[in-house]
Structures are given as C-alpha cells and as structure tokens.
Amino acid sequence: MDLPDIIQFFLHYGGHFLAPFAIGRIFWREHWWKAGLIMVAANAIDIDHLLADPIFDPGRCSIGFHPLHTGWAALAYAAMLAIPSWKWRALGLGCLWHLAVDSGDCLIQITGL
Known part of the structure; x- marks a missing residue:
C-alpha cells in the first residue's frame, strides 16, 4: 500500500465511521452520540452492493451504479430532512453523507490522486 492508498483508506473509513459523530455534534448537540450512531447505521445502504457481480470491485464507482447510490435515492434521503x-x-x-464520501472515492479514482 502506497501513501495515496493509505490516505484514501483513512478518508473513506474515517468519513464513514468517525465523521458522523462530528456531524452529529454540530447538528444535534444534546443527542450527538445517538445521532452519530444513526448516521453510522446509514452505511447499511451498502447492502445494495450484494446485487452487483462481482460484489466488491475496488475500481468501481458506486455512485450511480448501485440502486441505493443513485440520484433518485439521494432525493429520498434529502426528503427525510423534512421529517x-x-x-x-x-x-x-x-445517507447523504455516505454518498458524499463515496463520491470522494470516485473523484480520487477518476483523477488518480
């Protein structure tokens, strides 16, 4: 693993599992811990990867490929903000944060950073 791969690894998994707690702290101070856990649980949208063949492809951009990673799904996630x-x-x-983190991965793949 070279340095760019290590950086991408920490950005990806830090984005999925650590950043939600910081975001929860910003938006829901009194419930930040529970909000962080709920936001981490939103990673369950990756279940749609089980529909792909192969299930895991490190070179594939999940945005727009998997059903729960599409623009339509993002609209549904955005609608949840109105509840x-x-x-x-x-x-x-x-869920929206998950899509943002995955979009960052796609950008890194496309640009070769």
Missing part, C-alpha cells in the same frame, strides 16, 4: 424528527433527519443526513 420533523431528529432521528429521521440524522438518518437522511447519514
């Missing part, structure tokens, strides 16, 4: 419950908003934001 007057911090838990649903945390889930919607967690």
Whole structure:
C-alpha cells in the first residue's frame, strides 16, 4: 500500500465511521452520540452492493451504479430532512453523507490522486 492508498483508506473509513459523530455534534448537540450512531447505521445502504457481480470491485464507482447510490435515492434521503424528527433527519443526513464520501472515492479514482 502506497501513501495515496493509505490516505484514501483513512478518508473513506474515517468519513464513514468517525465523521458522523462530528456531524452529529454540530447538528444535534444534546443527542450527538445517538445521532452519530444513526448516521453510522446509514452505511447499511451498502447492502445494495450484494446485487452487483462481482460484489466488491475496488475500481468501481458506486455512485450511480448501485440502486441505493443513485440520484433518485439521494432525493429520498434529502426528503427525510423534512421529517420533523431528529432521528429521521440524522438518518437522511447519514445517507447523504455516505454518498458524499463515496463520491470522494470516485473523484480520487477518476483523477488518480
């Protein structure tokens, strides 16, 4: 593993499993820990990878390829932000954040950074 791969690894997994707690702290101070857990649970949208063949392809961009990683899915996640419950908003934001992190991976793959 060279340095760019190590950086991408930490950005990807830090984005999926650490950043949600920081985001939860920003938006839901009194529930930040629970909000962080809900946002981490939003990573469950990766279940759609099981529909692909092969299931895991390190060179494949998941955005636009997997059903829960499409623009239509993003609209549904954004709609969750309108639900007057911090838990649903945390889930919607967690799903959108997941798409943002995966988009960053795609950008790194495309540009070869």
